[in-house]
Amino acid sequence: MSLPETKCWRNDAYAKVTGKAKFTDDLKFANVLHAAPVYSDFVHARIVSIDTSAAEKVSGVVRVLTAKDVQGVNRFGQIIRDYRIFADDKIRYHGDVVAVVVAETREIAIHAAQLVRVNATPLPAVLDPEEALKPDAVLVHENHGSNLINTHVVRRGNVDNAFKQADFVIEQDFSTQFIEHAYMETEAAVCVPRLTDGVIEIYGSMQHPFSTRRFVATCLGVALADVEIIGTPMGGGFGGKDDTAAIICARTALAAKLLGRPVKMVYRRDWSMRESYKRHPYRVQYKMGVTKAGCITAVQCRIVADGGAYCSVTPWVTWRSTVQCCGPYVVENVHCDTFGVYTNNVVTGAMRGFGSPQINFVIEQIVEMAAQKVGISGIEFRRRNMVRQGSITITGQKLDGHKVAMEQVLDTVLREIDYEKKLEKCAHGKGDADELYGIGVAMSYRGVSLGAEGTDFCAAIINAQADGSILLETGMHENGQGVESAMCLICAEELGVDVNRIRYRRSSTSNIPDSGTTVASRGTIMGGGATALTARELKKKIAESFCEKLHCTAGEVRFKDNFICGKLDADRIAFADAMRQMWAMQKFPFALGTFKAPRTTWDEHSGQGDAYFTWVYCCAARQSSSR
């Protein structure tokens, strides 16, 4: 397959363009029950009782589940176990679910859900993260002792001295807002109790099957092996289908287990908006010192992130913001304090960029302000401060071992959009112009994969068949982004075979080791790394089996154009023939490989370390006009 053909190749495109792809709500199961969540009208309240009797009397209602029905543990979380599968002691935000109604039809479940009564004592709510940090603040989680979820710091150089040496000091406060992911497909789950062994099979719209499995197993009080998450096409996630989606699976699985019937819960858009976590709003106080020559001498910043009612992944999101708090610029003196804070607002968590966009917005604003102060263009200011090959980041990491492409990326964007020329056309607030025209540019860098925030490894399995067809699977999850297709292309290239020979196995948490979450570029770099390593493992096995026949050493065997070749192209065996012969030799052309992220380091007290094993560089320009 030539490069242009591979560019858009997808293993699922045909099914999706013909409407054949079965998303969660498209799946049909005999004897299925339907579930609907129950919310309360409170924002912060102590629960006195939950009256489900009226709902239970509705014809067609099978059961109403509350916290007391949870057989395992009602509390879970990836970092702090503060999430309630069902609200038990308190309502902490307006999206807390107190009960789930299970009925013969979805309509009945929705109708009956309105009849559940929550008796609760309202409490004062804390809705502002700065207020939440005050010593006398209302506590969202009393046991936690305060509303502080986490802190991160960066300490580098001496900012006090550096500010004294600066010719200009720019100070500005910024705030960013909640953002909903608005994936086209709402959260959905179908849970099916397997009659043979009681394993709960889950088909659902979630982007972290392994995390979902942990949520479900904990809630049900069963072993990980008793829960199987089966890959199902997913209508978008953008970071938003982790915790909330997992909890929805847990509630649905509990209903299926207790009732011994398949249960489906498909979220209405308003439930999805109400309950699902959002992007963290940030308050940032930013102070930057610059010299007349346009060099940044120091940055001091204080970041407060509204974590909402539960921790979710707030510590990881805010860690990324902290590490990247000066953007792609070299700054030798940095003092950054970051706080993740509980409030009674909607929960916040992972979303596209994972803590990058908020801080990137701040930096690119302040950079323009600083450039204006110095009297040079924003582009020139960026050039004087940007990271280059071998630069040291604010956490002390030397940028090497990869191409530091910041300047190249910037130059390319400026050239492609013809920036300098178009800048002259800008209205710059001249309201009397016939056409209001504006153009802007912003740049950033980003640490790839999890970095020092998590354990980072991924598995892949390649199982070549006796006819030369190939089964591939990795621990990464198809979120709609095309990760399965990317893995197939990588596998095809490594093995020198046509991609159409490869089938990506329907993923299952019971097939492959827990390889963590599929987020952002992690899918490609970790899954792709695992696929490539596994393919090489397999090639080694094959080469050892055929090198003698091919008149070369195992190391000299080549894989190309669906053939296995020796040193000379004439010495070759068709891939399919080789696979059949391996079967005859009683050798499995099978390999399991693991890709481990290169080492990262982090000292949480100084905020110094090699935070990410590699970085990507980005520049974007945008023009806009209106008459």
Next chain:
Amino acid sequence: MKLFVNNKEIEVPASAMEKRIVEFLREDLDLTGAKNACDIGACGACTILVNDEPSRICIKLVKDFGGQRILTIEGMAAPDGTLHPLQQAFLDCGAIQCGYCTPGMVLTGHAFLLKNSHPTRDQIRQAIFKNLCRCTGYQQIIDAIEKAAPHYQREERGLQAASAPEKQTATKNSKATTLAKGEAG
């Protein structure tokens, strides 16, 4: 009451008349290509074509469609599975990511090209304006509709040649609509 769905005549049971048509198609006919993503006719994921016009069916009832000619995404490809050129263009242009908006996008694009087979990119943008996609950023979808336009031009020329060679003076767009309707019916 009868419906004509993907060139098949469907007898609608009385019990289904008050159902939302999106549920009737998805549950009773197992045509799950139309998605119910917003419930309020806002996102376009449930779009089907009714007499070649896009219709948002998450807010409409079965009884309102008596005798109408319905095309769902399942009816776009040839019976042997060969993709319609517009569907193929979606594949070729990388216009598919999660795929959830895709059926609605393809059908909206199809209805548009039947009316206007020489569109500008701006007209395409206007045509799919109300169909939401959260993955692609729309560019690849616009590319795909643009790429498929020549097919509709050929269809149009073919039909003109076959059925009405003497009426060359009619405006191109209105003619395309009339002829294409005749063809699809």
